[in-house]
Amino acid sequence: MDKQSLxxxxxxxxRESVDDIARQLGADAEAVAAALEELEDDGVIRGYQAVVxxxxxDEEHVRAQVEVDVELDRETxxxxxxxxxxxxxEVATLRLxxxxxxxxxxxxxxxxHAVSNFVSERIAPIPEVTKTVTHFVMDSYKEEGIxxxxxxxxxxxxxxx
Amino acid sequence: MTLGxxxxxxxxxxxxxxxxxxxxxxxxxxxxxxxxVGEPDFSAPxxxxxxxxxxxxxxKTSYTSNRGMRELREAISxxxxxxxxxxxxxxxxxxxxxxSEAVDLAFRAFVDPGDVVAIPQPSYISYTPGAIFAGGEPxxxxxxxxxxxxxxxxxxxxAGADEADVLVLCYPNNPTGAVMTDDExxxxxxxxxxxxxxxxxxxxxxDLRYEDDHASIATHPGMRERxxxxxxxxxxxxxxxxxxxxxxxxxGAIDAMNKxxxxxxxxxxxxxxxxxxEALRSCDDSVDEMRREYDRRRxxxxxxxxxxxxxxxxxxxxxxxxxxxxxxxxxxxxxxxxEEQNVALVPGSVFGEGGxxxxxxxxxxGMRELREAxxxxxAYVSG
Ligand SMILES: Cc1ncc(COP(=O)(O)O)c(C=O)c1O
Numbered sequence: 001m002d003k004q005s006l007x008x009x010x011x012x013x014x015r016e017s018v019d020d021i022a023r024q025l026g027a028d029a030e031a032v033a034a035a036l037e038e039l040e041d042d043g044v045i046r047g048y049q050a051v052v053x054x055x056x057x058d059e060e061h062v063r064a065q066v067e068v069d070v071e072l073d074r075e076t077x078x079x080x081x082x083x084x085x086x087x088x089x090e091v092a093t094l095r096l097x098x099x100x101x102x103x104x105x106x107x108x109x110x111x112x113h114a115v116s117n118f119v120s121e122r123i124a125p126i127p128e129v130t131k132t133v134t135h136f137v138m139d140s141y142k143e144e145g146i147x148x149x150x151x152x153x154x155x156x157x158x159x160x161x
Numbered sequence: 162m163t164l165g166x167x168x169x170x171x172x173x174x175x176x177x178x179x180x181x182x183x184x185x186x187x188x189x190x191x192x193x194x195x196x197x198v199g200e201p202d203f204s205a206p207x208x209x210x211x212x213x214x215x216x217x218x219x220x221k222t223s224y225t226s227n228r229g230m231r232e233l234r235e236a237i238s239x240x241x242x243x244x245x246x247x248x249x250x251x252x253x254x255x256x257x258x259x260x261s262e263a264v265d266l267a268f269r270a271f272v273d274p275g276d277v278v279a280i281p282q283p284s285y286i287s288y289t290p291g292a293i294f295a296g297g298e299p300x301x302x303x304x305x306x307x308x309x310x311x312x313x314x315x316x317x318x319x320a321g322a323d324e325a326d327v328l329v330l331c332y333p334n335n336p337t338g339a340v341m342t343d344d345e346x347x348x349x350x351x352x353x354x355x356x357x358x359x360x361x362x363x364x365x366x367x368d369l370r371y372e373d374d375h376a377s378i379a380t381h382p383g384m385r386e387r388x389x390x391x392x393x394x395x396x397x398x399x400x401x402x403x404x405x406x407x408x409x410x411x412x413g414a415i416d417a418m419n420k421x422x423x424x425x426x427x428x429x430x431x432x433x434x435x436x437x438x439e440a441l442r443s444c445d446d447s448v449d450e451m452r453r454e455y456d457r458r459r460x461x462x463x464x465x466x467x468x469x470x471x472x473x474x475x476x477x478x479x480x481x482x483x484x485x486x487x488x489x490x491x492x493x494x495x496x497x498x499x500e501e502q503n504v505a506l507v508p509g510s511v512f513g514e515g516g517x518x519x520x521x522x523x524x525x526x527g528m529r530e531l532r533e534a535x536x537x538x539x540a541y542v543s544g
Contacts, residue, residue, distance in 0.1 A: 009457070013528065020532065023464035024457035159184035159197035159505055161286050161335075 001027055001035040007044070011145070014048040053148045054140070061108065062136065063092075064115045068103040068123065069131040078102070081128050090118045101133070112136060175290045179511030186496065187505040194534045196522045197505040199335065201399035201480070205436065206447035209398060212439030213432045221431055227423040228415075229256025229407070230434050236441040237407055244367060245380040246390065248409040255415050255422060256429045256437075260365045260393035260406030261287060266418040266425075267361050267389045267408065268295035271327060279325035281312045283483075283509055283516030285335045285363065292327075300325055303515035309474045310339035310483065310515070314352040323356045330378060333366035333478025336512045336521035338459075340478040343376040350381040360388040365406070366479040368397035368448055371456045373477070379409075386411050389418075394433075396479070397448050398440045403433035455480050458524040458531055465535040469542055480525045483509065487542055489518045501544070502537035 005025055009016060018036070022029040039045040054061045070081055078096055085105065086094050093106035105123070109115040119134050141148055187193055204210070228234065234250035241248060248254050257263040264287060272278060274296035280288045281302045289299045302320040304310045312330065322328065330349070332341040341349075353360055360378060367375040379388040393406025406429075408418060459482065466473040466484050473484035486494040491508035498504050509519030524531060 005453075005457075008453075016528075020461065023461040024528075026460045026464075154202065156198050156200055156202070157184060158187045158193055158195040159180060159507060160199040161178075161180050 001025070001031050003035060003039060003044075006032065006035055006039070010045070010048075051144045051146050053143070055148065060111060062110065062112050062115050064107045064109075064119070064137060065135045066105040066107055066119055066123065067101040067133040067135075068105060068129055070102050070126075070128040071130050072128065076128055081126065084126065085123065088118070088122055090115070090122070101131075107134075171294050171296065174293050178286060180286060180507065183495070183505070183507055183511065186499060190499055190503050190505070193499070193503045193505050194526075194530050194537070195505040196524070196526060196531075196534055197507045198523050198525055200401040200525060201396065201451065202525045202527060203399040203451050205398055205400045205403065206440060206444040208443045208447075209400065209436040209440040213403070213436040216432055216435035221435060223431065225256075225428045225431050225434055227419055227428055228254070229429055230431075230438065233434050233438045233441075234407075236438055237409075240441050241390075241392070241409065244364075244375050244377050246377055246409065249412070252412040253415055254407060254409050255419050256405065256407045256434060257393075257422065258406070258426055258429045259395060259404045260363060260391045260408075262422070262426060262429075263389075263391045263393075263406050263408035263418070264288070264361065264363060265291050265294075266421050267391070268292055268297065269421045270414070270417040271359050271361075271389075272297035273326075276326040277324060278327045278329065279317065279320065279322040279358070280329045280513070281316070281331075282513030283310070283336050283519070284329070284513055285331055286512060288329045288331075288363075289513065292329075297327070301514045303513075304337075304339075305515060306472075306474060306483075306485070306519070310334060310337040311341050311345055312349055313345075314348050317349070317352050322358075323352075325356070325358055327361060328353060328358045329361045329363065331363040331365075333370055333375075334481075335366065335479055336481050336507070336509065336516065337483040337519075338476025338479050338481040339474075339483075340370055340373070341376065342373065343381075346376055346378045347381055350378055350384050353378075353387070354383050358387070360384065361391070362388055363391045365391060365393050365396050367392060369452060369455060369480060370478045371452070371459060389414060394437050394440055397451075398437075398444060399451065400433070400436065400440065403436055404430055405433040405437045455524065458526075458528060461528070461531065462522060462524050462535065465539070469539050471542065480523055482522050482524070483519050484522060486518055486520050491516075491518055491520055495520060498538065498541050502541045504534050504537045504541075 018029050018032050022032045090107050092108045095104045097104045107115050124132050234254045237254055238248050238250040268291045272295040276297045277300050278292035278297040279300045279302050281304050292299045302322055362378050379385050379390050389408055389410040391408050394400040462482055471484045476482045491510055495508040507521040509516035
């Protein structure tokens with residue numbers, strides 16, 4: 001079983017049935033199920049989630065990208081700080097990045113107030129954190145490889161040579 | 162006088178297209194899922210599109226040389242070496258308005274009135290009318306499901322193609338998805354040499370082979386000098402609307418085609434030539450990506466047909482599979498399926514002798530629609 005093809009397929013559509021995946025890869029369903037289990041056990045696949053277009057959801061949902069600068073000392077490394085930040089349920093994504101700042105955080109909340117409160121009361125006070133810059137998400141056009149919006153119509157002729 | 166009475170015999174001789182008829186039927190139906198489309202569902206690679214825009218911004222809107230931009234011919238020459246083909250960009254390659262134009266040019270350059278043009282069937286629907294418009298006499302050469310729709314010397318013999326002047330080949334094939342290996346082509350090449358035929362080889366699906374690499378009859382001994390190869394950008398690069406293809410052959414032959422082309426077309430669309438050049442230079446990855454996606458769909462569709470109990474040989478090229486219609490009547494099946502389940506596909510008989518009793522199913526459609534279409538076909542078959 002070619003795990004890369006399996007991952008390609010799942011990253012495209014994780015809801016495909018094991019049978020349909022097997023058909024596309026020319027494998028049998030048991031082999032696909034086993035490979036999936038292996039990928040999960042090995043920590044390659046960490047979960048399966050819906051890609052939500054929040055524009056089309058009635059409830060308010062606010063997201064912000066937060067840049068975080070930290071100052072390390074002899075006892076504290078990135079890993080430790082990261083573990084602490086990652087524990088907050090408001091933090092959807094946390095990455096260590098190269099460039100002008102250290103951590104990139106994606107924070108989600110029910111309102112702008114909730115999100116900014118969270119940053120100022122939970123993130124900023126962490127002793128190693130020296131600076132935060134919060135960017136509220138105004139709109140989103142593409143998430144996880146999926147373009148949001150109405151999409152283009154298929155304008156091909158329905159039957160052609 | 163009415164112009165309708167003045168139609169040339171050649172035009173009158175060609176019946177209305179069966180595809181067209183089916184298109185009109187499908188247009189009547191709402192929410193149709195179509196597996197009847199003969200072009201990619203992708204768009205041209207981004208780099209190729211950008212190159213086209215860029216050329217427009219730089220004001221590249223004049224004609225090119227009749228044979229196409231020199232750089233493009235060089236890039237084509239370089240490209241086809243991967244199929245074992247060697248053609249000099251100077252006088253052995255001509256860039257055309259789609260492979261369609263190239264095929265038409267070849268008919269006009271090589272067919273005299275009364276010449277017999279052997280056309281293996283089922284086949285892409287343009288060859289027979291093209292031969293007729295050039296004054297030729299089409300000779301259908303049926304290929305068979307038992308042979309996985311490959312052309313054999315026996316089929317050629319049986320159809321009387323030994324008397325023909327020209328043989329049209331198309332592998333990977335539209336509508337069957339059939340491919341031919343080098344060994345199988347060697348047998349055809351031997352027949353062609355024995356009976357002194359000219360070969361017109363439409364290799365537009367050369368990059369869409371899923372189990373092995375493309376093989377071209379033109380690379381067989383003694384074949385280069387009697388073969389015109391057609392290829393293009395429509396299928397592999399998803400550039401159908403840009404209308405760009407090319408023909409390759411020995412120098413005198415391409416000169417002859419260029420003679421027709423310079424009067425009928427002047428030059429192929431300039432913007433498209435810039436897009437094509439970029440496609441050849443930098444879009445291999447996009448082609449690979451599309452090929453992988455088609456291959457997954459191909460396997461999916463073949464597996465579903467097998468599970469439904471529909472007989473279907475394992476098509477290994479293009480983006481079609483060609484299952485048998487369950488009760489043998491392809492037209493009735495296609496019409497019934499369209500009416501009851503809103504799924505369009507094309508009855509095989511549209512593609513000539515040997516196509517009857519089969520259905521052309523195109524998988525140039527996203528997985529979601531494909532899955533839904535397969536469920537509906539299953540419901541129709543078992544209903
Ligand atoms: C076998 C074959 N040849 C030629 C063509 C036409 O190609 P082009 O768009 O380059 O004119 C098609 C298009 O469907 C085809 O299937």
